[in-house]
Amino acid sequence: MSRFLDLTLNGISNGMIYAAVAIAFVLIWRATRIVNFAQGAMLMVTTFIAWDVIDSGGAYWVGFVVAILSGLILGAVIEVVLIRPVEKAPPINAVIVAIGLLIFLQAIAGMIWGGTPRSFPPAFSIRGYDIGGHHVLFGPFDLFTVLAVLGAALLLLVLFRGTSIGLPMRASAFEPQVARLQGVRVGRMLTLGWALASAAGSLAGVLIAPAVFVGPNNFDPVTVFGFTAAVLGGLDSPLGAVVGGLVLGLSLSYVAGYAGSALVTLAALAILIAVLMVRPEGLFAAAKARRV
Amino acid sequence: MSAVARLRLPRQTLVRHLLLATVAGFVLYLISLWLDSFDNLRLAAVAYYFTALAGLTVLTGLNGQISLGHGALMAIGAYAVALLVGRAGWPLAPALAAGVVVTAVAGVLVGAVAARLRGPYLAGATLALAVGLPGLANRYPDALGGDNGLDVPPPTPPTWLGETFPLERWQAWLACLGALATLVVLANLVRGRVGRAFRAVRDDEVAAELAGLNVARTQITAFVVSAACAGLAGGSFVVVTSLAAPGAFQLPLSLALLTGIVLGGLGSLAGAVWGAVALVMLPDWSGDIAKALSLSDRVEANLPLAIYGVVLMGVMLAAPGGIQGALRGVLGWGAAWRSQPEPQSNPKGEEQS
Numbered sequence: 034m035s036r037f038l039d040l041t042l043n044g045i046s047n048g049m050i051y052a053a054v055a056i057a058f059v060l061i062w063r064a065t066r067i068v069n070f071a072q073g074a075m076l077m078v079t080t081f082i083a084w085d086v087i088d089s090g091g092a093y094w095v096g097f098v099v100a101i102l103s104g105l106i107l108g109a110v111i112e113v114v115l116i117r118p119v120e121k122a123p124p125i126n127a128v129i130v131a132i133g134l135l136i137f138l139q140a141i142a143g144m145i146w147g148g149t150p151r152s153f154p155p156a157f158s159i160r161g162y163d164i165g166g167h168h169v170l171f172g173p174f175d176l177f178t179v180l181a182v183l184g185a186a187l188l189l190l191v192l193f194r195g196t197s198i199g200l201p202m203r204a205s206a207f208e209p210q211v212a213r214l215q216g217v218r219v220g221r222m223l224t225l226g227w228a229l230a231s232a233a234g235s236l237a238g239v240l241i242a243p244a245v246f247v248g249p250n251n252f253d254p255v256t257v258f259g260f261t262a263a264v265l266g267g268l269d270s271p272l273g274a275v276v277g278g279l280v281l282g283l284s285l286s287y288v289a290g291y292a293g294s295a296l297v298t299l300a301a302l303a304i305l306i307a308v309l310m311v312r313p314e315g316l317f318a319a320a321k322a323r324r325v
Numbered sequence: 326m327s328a329v330a331r332l333r334l335p336r337q338t339l340v341r342h343l344l345l346a347t348v349a350g351f352v353l354y355l356i357s358l359w360l361d362s363f364d365n366l367r368l369a370a371v372a373y374y375f376t377a378l379a380g381l382t383v384l385t386g387l388n389g390q391i392s393l394g395h396g397a398l399m400a401i402g403a404y405a406v407a408l409l410v411g412r413a414g415w416p417l418a419p420a421l422a423a424g425v426v427v428t429a430v431a432g433v434l435v436g437a438v439a440a441r442l443r444g445p446y447l448a449g450a451t452l453a454l455a456v457g458l459p460g461l462a463n464r465y466p467d468a469l470g471g472d473n474g475l476d477v478p479p480p481t482p483p484t485w486l487g488e489t490f491p492l493e494r495w496q497a498w499l500a501c502l503g504a505l506a507t508l509v510v511l512a513n514l515v516r517g518r519v520g521r522a523f524r525a526v527r528d529d530e531v532a533a534e535l536a537g538l539n540v541a542r543t544q545i546t547a548f549v550v551s552a553a554c555a556g557l558a559g560g561s562f563v564v565v566t567s568l569a570a571p572g573a574f575q576l577p578l579s580l581a582l583l584t585g586i587v588l589g590g591l592g593s594l595a596g597a598v599w600g601a602v603a604l605v606m607l608p609d610w611s612g613d614i615a616k617a618l619s620l621s622d623r624v625e626a627n628l629p630l631a632i633y634g635v636v637l638m639g640v641m642l643a644a645p646g647g648i649q650g651a652l653r654g655v656l657g658w659g660a661a662w663r664s665q666p667e668p669q670s671n672p673k674g675e676e677q678s
Binding site (some may be wrong): 062067068070111115118122123125126128129130132134135136137138139140141143144147148175253254257260261264268293294295297298299301302305306309310 | 365385389391417438441442444445447448449450452453454456457458460461463464576580584587591623624626627629630631632633635636637638639641642645652
């Protein structure tokens with residue numbers, strides 16, 4: 034029973050990190066109808082930048098803020114330089130550009146920081162709490178992870194629903210032509226969408242880094258799981274992303290605990306396929322007519 | 326359509342393709358005699374990459390389905406051949422055929438899933454396949470050899486070739502034979518009814534359905550054809566390297582295959598040749614560049630990947646037709662010996678939601 038509790042708590046904190054990555058995917062999908070396969074590499078780069086700050090004597094929170102800010106900038110730059118030119122092209126072109134960027138960033142990171150993974154400090158202790166005499170695998174840092182992701186999700190929700198910038202952003206994503214006619218600077222909104230998404234990814238990177246270490250390829254599994262969570266949630270819905278992240282985090286935690294960790298990625302694949310077979314547009318996507 | 330080239334070649338597609346393949350085979354034979362052992366292995370690598378790329382370019386370029394999981398499909402073919410030859414002691418030819426069949430069956434499964442998915446969902450599902458499948462080797466180390474993989478005895482050249490016939494040349498011949506067979510089959514397929522159906526479904530699913538095509542079945546067919554090619558490529562890989570190990574079939578292989586078809590030109594079988602040559606030569610060239618500029622080991626190790634990335638982005642931003650598209654544009658002779666018309670007529674914006 035205590036094992037089940039451990040796995041559940043572990044699944045929740047992992048699931049929240051998947052949710053943060055999933056939110057990054059969802060924001061970009063909503064803004065530009067592109068799946069940003071470079072997401073994992075982008076958050077890897079910003080986490081490395083944070084590592085540089087902390088390694089050269091900076092405080093943890095300085096590194097944390099630097100990671101988020103560099104995520105904002107990186108996302109905006111990539112949208113303007115690489116994504117704008119292929120926006121009108123067939124969707125497969127944008128997918129290939131994103132994959133090219135993924136490979137390129139990983140190679141560049143390997144050149145700058147080398148292939149050896151570096152350790153990254155957690156913000157708080159990772160020692161588990163004692164609950165009823167039992168030492169659970171859930172500590173202050175896990176709590177911080179959960180709260181930080183929930184906070185970021187709430188912040189985005191307020192931004193989208195409660196501010197004067199949310200409406201033009203949603204309009205640009207769903208009806209770019211109409212929005213443009215209404216005087217919305219659509220290009221600027223798309224850039225902002227990419228910047229926010231990239232920052233959400235950076236948050237996930239800093240949160241998972243103590244567990245997976247910082248290396249050019251160390252964030253690949255998190256990215257794949259984050260994408261799986263986003264697809265589970267329907268790619269269109271930030272709430273779906275959070276729920277998808279939790280579902281996936283819990284499932285994978287149980288699979289790893291009861292069936293062996295070698296099966297985790299395969300289990301993610303199985304869950305993804307199973308859900309897509311029943312609902313090809315994910316769990317939370319609004320029902321809409323699909324061609325054929 | 327170049328009338329000059331048409332006049333000299335037989336009119337029947339199959340005869341023409343067989344004739345051209347025979348000529349290509351003879352040229353490859355001469356090249357293999359001229360190359361040393363090391364370069365023969367490179368030739369063999371070009372051949373098995375081509376086998377996989379040709380199948381993938383038909384799927385992605387002609388049928389419009391992206392697959393990030395072809396490395397995993399190659400792994401299925403490779404492990405099937407390795408198990409049959411290494412463990413069960415089958416002769417090579419039936420083992421390769423069985424490997425193709427096994428991978429094609431896997432292609433039916435993946436294709437059935439893929440036919441329900443579009444765009445990013447399809448890319449994500451095949452990505453998960455590429456990431457997840459190699460893990461099976463570690464899950465079942467007794468059957469699949471874990472990280473070290475399965476050793477396979479190298480093929481023995483037949484005795485009538487002489488005692489001193491180099492093994493590498495024999496391996497190159499086998500791989501090239503597989504590549505040529507793939508080329509003939511695919512070239513015929515895409516010129517005919519099946520190929521037209523692939524393109525029709527790619528360009529407009531509703532119109533294809535109205536014309537009486539079964540969209541899902543066409544998409545599954547494309548996936549099965551493509552998977553069979555990947556299976557043969559995996560089998561050839563085992564013939565050439567004498568090893569089937571999970572490390573060779575990780576995500577980078579799938580991404581390299583995608584790079585290959587994009588660089589060569591999506592949907593072009595001739596482009597697949599350029600892509601295969603590039604995949605074999607790029608790591609060598611980038612190594613030479615790194616040495617010439619005396620870059621550090623760290624930079625040198627990552628240079629091929631950086632080049633892949635730049636190639637993918639650069640081709641898509643600057644020349645979406647790839648090498649073959651550029652050649653066609655510059656020389657205008659692509660139309661005579663092309664396996665299918667206009668890959669540039671690739672889905673243009675409006676047909677996608």
